[in-house]
Amino acid sequence: MLTLNLKDIKPADVQNYLQHAIAPRPICFASTIDKDGQVNLSPFSFFNLFSSNPPVVIFSPARRVRDNTTKHTLQNVLEVPEVVINMVDYDMVQQTSLASCEFAKGTNEFIKAGFTEEKASLVKPPMVKESKIKLECKVLEVKPLGTEGGAGNLVICEVLCMHIDESILDADNKIDQTKLHHVARLGGDWYARIDATNLFKVAKPNTQLGIGVDALPDSFRNSTILTGNNLGQLANVHEMPFVDPAFHDDKLKNIIQYFSINPDDMDKELHTYAKELLDAGKVNDAWQVLLADY
Ligand SMILES: Cc1cc2nc3c(=O)[nH]c(=O)nc-3n(C[C@H](O)[C@H](O)[C@H](O)COP(=O)(O)O)c2cc1C
Secondary structure, eight states: OOOOOGGGSOHHHHHHHHHHHSOOEEOEEEEEEOTTOOEEEEEEOSEEEEEETTEEEEEOOOOOTTTOOOOHHHHHHHHSOEEEEEEOBGGGHHHHHHHTSOOOTTOOHHHHHTOOEEOOSSSSSOEETTOSEEEEEEEEEEEEOOSSTTOOEEEEEEEEEEEEOGGGBOTTSOBOTTTOOBEEEOSTTOEEEOOTTTOOOOOOOSSSOOOOGGGSOHHHHTOSSSOHHHHHHHTTSSSOOOOOTTOOOHHHHHHHHHHTTOHHHHHHHHHHHHHHHHHTTOHHHHHHHHHTTO
16 A cells, blocks of 8 residues: 655655545536636536535635646636636536637637537526526635645635536436446546446435444455345345245246255355345345345
8 A cells, every 4th residue: 555645755746646645536617717708618626516505505616736826717706706617528528628728818718619609697607508408606805825836725716507418318307327327537637427328326315314334244344245235225224124925036936946955055056146146236135145144
C-alpha cells in the first residue's frame, strides 16, 4: 500500500492523485458574464449538489497550479453573481473540452466551441441550447479555500430554475436516468459515459434498517463463494427470513438430492446457486436457497 503524506509531495502530484481517486465527477458547464456583459463558458468538474432545500450546488474554479492565476469564470461571478450551469452529456463532451482552452479574456467560448446561446429566463448569462439540463443560478457566496496555486474557490449557487429537455423525461415528467447519457470526469484525460449498459440499481430501504452483516450466520460470512456485495444484499433484509414452505425450486431440489451425503459439497453448491440468484437481484430466492442448509 502506497501511503502519501500530501504535505510532502508537489502540488501538481497532489492534484493528480486526488483527481484520479475522487472520480467520477459530474461536469458543470458554467456560463457567466462580466460587468460589461461579455460571455464566458467553461467546464468544472469540482462540482456537486449539496442541498435540495434550499437547492444549492457548488463548483470550484481553482487557482492554476502552474502560475497561481485565476479563471475568468471566477472573476465573472465576483462581478456578476449569476451563472447558468449546463449539464454535460456524451453528445457535447468534445466541444465542452474545447471550451476549456485558455482563450483570452473576452473570448466567447460559445462561438469557439460551436454551441448556441439561448436566453435564460431569470439570469443574465445565456444557456447552452444543446445541453439537456440547464440550471439558472444565483451565486450566494464565493469562498476562497487558499491563496496558493491549486487553491479552490467555492462558488456556492442557489438553483432558481431548471430547464429539462423533454427527450429525457418519462411519462410522469421525471428524468429517466437511462435516457440521459451523462459524462463524468476522472483523472488525467479519462472520462466515463453513463448509459443503460453500465447503470444498475442498489435497493436501499430508508425507513427499515437492514439486519447487518454481523447478524448473518457464520457460514455465510465465512463463505469462500459469496462476495462482499452478496453479503451486503443478504444483510439488507430488515428481519432474518424464515424457510418458506411455499418456495419450490427444481435446481434447489436437485442440489439437496445429489449432495446431501456430502455436506461440504452441498454447502458449495448452495452458495454457488445463491450467488447466481443474488447477482440476478433475486435476494428472497437466494435466502431460501441458503436456508435450505439449516
Ligand atoms: C471536463 C473539465 C473539467 C474541469 N474542471 C475544472 C475544475 O473543476 N476547476 C478548475 O479550476 N478547472 C477545471 N477545468 C479547467 C478549466 O475549464 C479551464 O481552466 C478553463 O480554461 C477555465 O476557463 P475560464 O478562465 O474562461 O474560466 C476543467 C476542464 C475540463 C475539460
